[in-house]
Amino acid sequence: MIVSRTQKAGFSLYAGLVLLVFYFPVFCIIVASLSKRRFFSFPYPQEQITFKWYEDALTSPQVHDFVSVSLRIGVVTALASVTIGFFSALAYARYRWKGRKTFQRLVLLPLFFPQSVLGLALLMWFNFLDVTTSWWTAAIAHTVWIAPITTLIISIQAYGLDESLEEAARDMGATRWQILRKITIPLLLPGMISATCFAVLLSWGNFALSLFTTGADSALPEWLYARMTSGYQPMVPAVGVLNVLFAIILVLVLFGIVKWSTRKSRRATAAAGGH
Amino acid sequence: MSDKQPKKKFSFGPGLVGALSASPFALLMLFGFVAPLLCVVWFGLMPPKTFELLQAPTLENYRTIFEQTYFKSIMWSLGLAAVTVVILLAVCYPLAFAMAKIFRSGTAFITYAIATSLFVSENIRLFGWVIGFMKKGVVGGLLETWFGLQIDSLLYNVPVIVLGMCYVYLPFMLFPLVLGVNMVPDQVREAAFDLGASRWQVFRKIDLPLSMPGVMIGSLLVFVLSVGAISEAKILGGQKVVTIASDIESEFTYAQNWPLGSALSTLFIVLTTIVVFLALARFDLEKLLGKKPSE
Numbered sequence: 001m002i003v004s005r006t007q008k009a010g011f012s013l014y015a016g017l018v019l020l021v022f023y024f025p026v027f028c029i030i031v032a033s034l035s036k037r038r039f040f041s042f043p044y045p046q047e048q049i050t051f052k053w054y055e056d057a058l059t060s061p062q063v064h065d066f067v068s069v070s071l072r073i074g075v076v077t078a079l080a081s082v083t084i085g086f087f088s089a090l091a092y093a094r095y096r097w098k099g100r101k102t103f104q105r106l107v108l109l110p111l112f113f114p115q116s117v118l119g120l121a122l123l124m125w126f127n128f129l130d131v132t133t134s135w136w137t138a139a140i141a142h143t144v145w146i147a148p149i150t151t152l153i154i155s156i157q158a159y160g161l162d163e164s165l166e167e168a169a170r171d172m173g174a175t176r177w178q179i180l181r182k183i184t185i186p187l188l189l190p191g192m193i194s195a196t197c198f199a200v201l202l203s204w205g206n207f208a209l210s211l212f213t214t215g216a217d218s219a220l221p222e223w224l225y226a227r228m229t230s231g232y233q234p235m236v237p238a239v240g241v242l243n244v245l246f247a248i249i250l251v252l253v254l255f256g257i258v259k260w261s262t263r264k265s266r267r268a269t270a271a272a273g274g275h
Numbered sequence: 276m277s278d279k280q281p282k283k284k285f286s287f288g289p290g291l292v293g294a295l296s297a298s299p300f301a302l303l304m305l306f307g308f309v310a311p312l313l314c315v316v317w318f319g320l321m322p323p324k325t326f327e328l329l330q331a332p333t334l335e336n337y338r339t340i341f342e343q344t345y346f347k348s349i350m351w352s353l354g355l356a357a358v359t360v361v362i363l364l365a366v367c368y369p370l371a372f373a374m375a376k377i378f379r380s381g382t383a384f385i386t387y388a389i390a391t392s393l394f395v396s397e398n399i400r401l402f403g404w405v406i407g408f409m410k411k412g413v414v415g416g417l418l419e420t421w422f423g424l425q426i427d428s429l430l431y432n433v434p435v436i437v438l439g440m441c442y443v444y445l446p447f448m449l450f451p452l453v454l455g456v457n458m459v460p461d462q463v464r465e466a467a468f469d470l471g472a473s474r475w476q477v478f479r480k481i482d483l484p485l486s487m488p489g490v491m492i493g494s495l496l497v498f499v500l501s502v503g504a505i506s507e508a509k510i511l512g513g514q515k516v517v518t519i520a521s522d523i524e525s526e527f528t529y530a531q532n533w534p535l536g537s538a539l540s541t542l543f544i545v546l547t548t549i550v551v552f553l554a555l556a557r558f559d560l561e562k563l564l565g566k567k568p569s570e
Contacts, residue, residue, distance in 0.1 A: 003377050011373035015381065018370055019388055020446065025403020032406045040406060053547045072418045080526040090293075097293025105555065109301070110308055112495060112551045114503020117540050118311070120527060124318055124537070125311035128328055144307035147300060168334030178290075190407070201394035210503065211529075216452035221396035226404050228510060239401040251387060 006155035007211035026244055033237035040234070049143070064237060066220040066261035069135050073219060076139040077146055078199035078201055084143070085195055086188065111148050118145065119212035125217055133215030141213040142203045149202065159189030190258055197254035201247060228247030284363060312544065319538035345522060345539060349546070352519040352528035355433075356502040359440040360494050363448040366441070371452035372482070376461070377476070386453075389446050395450040397443045401510045404439060405430060409509075431513035433482055437508040444500055455481070455489015495554050519543055 032040045036048040056064055091097065092104055110118065122141045126133050165187070169179045185192075207221040214222065221245070227236045320332035323339070338409040374382045392400060401468070407413045408429040414474055431433060467477050501507075505520045523543065524538030 008377055011528075013380065015370055015373060015378070015385055018366065022389065022392065022442070025400050025442070025554060026408060026558055027398065028403045028407040031413060041411035042413045051289050061354060064426065065276050083301055084299045088297040091297035091300070094292035095296065096291075097290040097297075099297070100293060101432075103297050103301075106304070108555070110304070110497045112547070114499060114523065114543070114547060114557075116503050116505050117315075117543060118308070120523065120536070120540060121311035121315045122307065124533070125314045127316055127326075127511075140307055144303060146304055151300065169467055174317070185519065205396040207396055208503070221398055224402070225398045225506065225510075228405070236402070240395075240402060243399055244395050248391050251391045251394065255387065 002238045012073045012166040025151075029237045029240045029244075033234070033241045035234070037234075040237075051161040054242070055241060056073075060235070062223075063235075064222075066218055069214070069217045073142060073210070074203040076136065077142040077162060077203040078196050080139070080143045081147040081150045081199045082192055082195050083152075084147045085208045086156050086185075086192060088147070088151045089154035089188070089191070090184070094161060094163075104239040107148050107151055109148075110145055111222050115145060115206075115208035116211070117210045122209075123212040125235045127199050128213075132212055134213060135217040135219075137215065138210050138213040138217070138219065145206075145209060146199045146202055150182045150199055152190055153195040153198060154191040156251075157188050161187055193257045194254070197250070197258075200214050201250060204247075301341060315537045315544070316541050318534055319541045321534040321537075323534050324532050332443070336535045339535060339543075340538060340542065343518070348517045348519045348522045348541070349527050351511060351516050352502050352504075353546075354439060355504075355508075355516070358437055358503045359444060360448075360497050362437065362441050363445060363497055364490070364494065367445065367448045367452050368490075371449055371456050371489075374449075374453050375456035375459075375474070382453075388491060389449060393446050398506055398510065400443065401439050401506055404435070404442070404511060408435065431509060433513050435510070436508050436512040436516060439511040440501045440504060443504075443507060444497045447496040447500060451489045451493035451496065453488070453489070455486035458488070459485040487513075491554060495551060499551060503543075 011147045025223050030092060031042065033053055034049045034051070035044050036052070037044065071112055088103075088107065092107060113249070121139060122144070124134065126137050131137060161184070167184055174182070205221065206219075208226060210219040210222055211225075224239065227233055237261075240250070314328075317332075318328060318450065319336055319338075320334070321330055322333055322335060370385070374385055405412075409415075410428040412428075415426050418426055425435065463485070464477055464481055467481055472480070503520050504518065505524060508518045509521060513540050520543075521540065523536050523539045525533045526539060530536075551557070
């Protein structure tokens with residue numbers, strides 16, 4: 001599209017402003033995490049800058065426990081929701097079947113649903129089933145919420161799937177399993193990888209579902225919430241900053257993987273189309 | 276060949292394959308979504324302050340709800356969510372437009388910058404605002420050193436809660452909007468300009484209608500997420516506003532009145548479901564996910 005230079009400058013200025021406001025809280029947390037005082041006040045003199053709280057955060061066994069709970073929930077959630085999401089994406093976007101339209105609507109329901117209420121509902125349901133809540137019930141809760149998201153992400157890729165490739169393979173006598181393994185999965189791989197990264201990261205940051213379903217285990221966001229609403233510790237902002245850094249690194253790594261696999265699959269499609 | 280095709284379809288049963296692929300998801304939803312919700316609805320009919328599910332149903336909890344002031348927190352939740360949606364639409368549409376149509380490498384950068392925030396717990400990000408806005412916080416400190424102004428805490432009022440909600444749910448509005456604006460073909464816009472349409476006309480008659488699926492999805496997501504929000508009102512709002520979600524939470528924690536909490540949840544679920552279905556019934560999601568309308 002043709003745009004004038006002033007227009008572009010205006011839009012860039014606006015985008016910069018939005019990002020600035022958007023990252024203001026992160027800036028505040030960084031500032032707070034470096035302050036020596038027990039009770040934060042701003043501005044503080046330069047001599048009071050310290051990395052003590054980062055040391056505390058990295059060595060605290062308590063924080064290690066919360067991180068390990070969060071990671072366990074994240075990994076189980078990602079595995080479950082990407083596996084389920086792969087098949088439901090095929091049902092969603094690829095196959096023509098009777099209940100498809102209804103299915104497409106129903107997939108969205110858990111997304112358009114307040115998470116705190118879903119968490120409570122699951123708590124009561126586990127209570128009714130006499131299941132003691134712990135990190136793996138939280139993983140179930142996260143999967144209920146994240147599987148629709150992975151379904152949608154993989155579906156976007158599945159809509160772009162060239163059906164003629166599958167048909168060609170079928171005409172040449174490939175079984176359904178072979179088609180799935182040799183054609184469908186490789187072509188949907190970029191979608192599956194980005195779905196995995198979404199699943200891990202969304203589960204990592206989730207609070208509303210974990211709050212009610214982790215039971216005696218406690219995920220990182222819960223601990224942070226408890227520390228923020230009662231009993232401020234200067235370690236809290238430090239943990240927050242580390243959390244942000246972790247997310248940024250993971251996002252960069254995973255987007256790199258997605259870019260690489262998209263290019264690869266595009267090349268594969270082009271090669272397959274050429275023959 | 277021509278008489279083989281329908282036979283093959285019939286015996287292979289593509290319909291069956293579709294249903295089979297959908298079944299793991301369907302089972303998950305039955306176990307993890309439908310059953311818990313039925314559990315909530317049923318629990319809402321139990322006598323107050325009990326934890327047993329096998330008693331004679333009663334409507335007493337609903338009577339309590341209507342006799343007390345719970346409708347106030349429902350109104351607060353709905354109102355705050357609606358305001359958040361409107362503000363985010365206004366803030367995000369220009370940005371989404373620029374990301375879809377104007378920026379090149381900038382789009383990827385903004386996408387990463389905003390998407391990263393999705394993965395940091397909202398509590399941490401809200402806490403950043405607390406540090407910024409509290410008495411002697413970053414904003415107050417800066418104003419004092421630069422302009423000599425002394426300000427009190429900016430926290431614990433309604434505008435701050437709205438700001439927090441807009442901040443937390445911005446990505447959920449922005450990304451659907453970008454998808455939506457991407458669906459507007461450049462040729463159509465150019466044709467309209469060539470035919471002498473003004474910028475406003477192009478926006479009203481072309482951009483907005485063609486990006487409507489994105490607008491709808493973004494608004495719905497933001498509405499539903501913010502109607503169920505707990506942290507914003509608690510962390511930024513103090514005790515100023517009680518939302519329905521925190522009402523429900525306190526019935527389950529401090530008050531230990533699970534049946535009343537369940538009845539409130541049921542009411543809340545019914546309200547949001549009505550809103551979502553009314554909106555979803557009006558458009559086709561397939562269009563947004565990349566299917567050409569002509570297919």
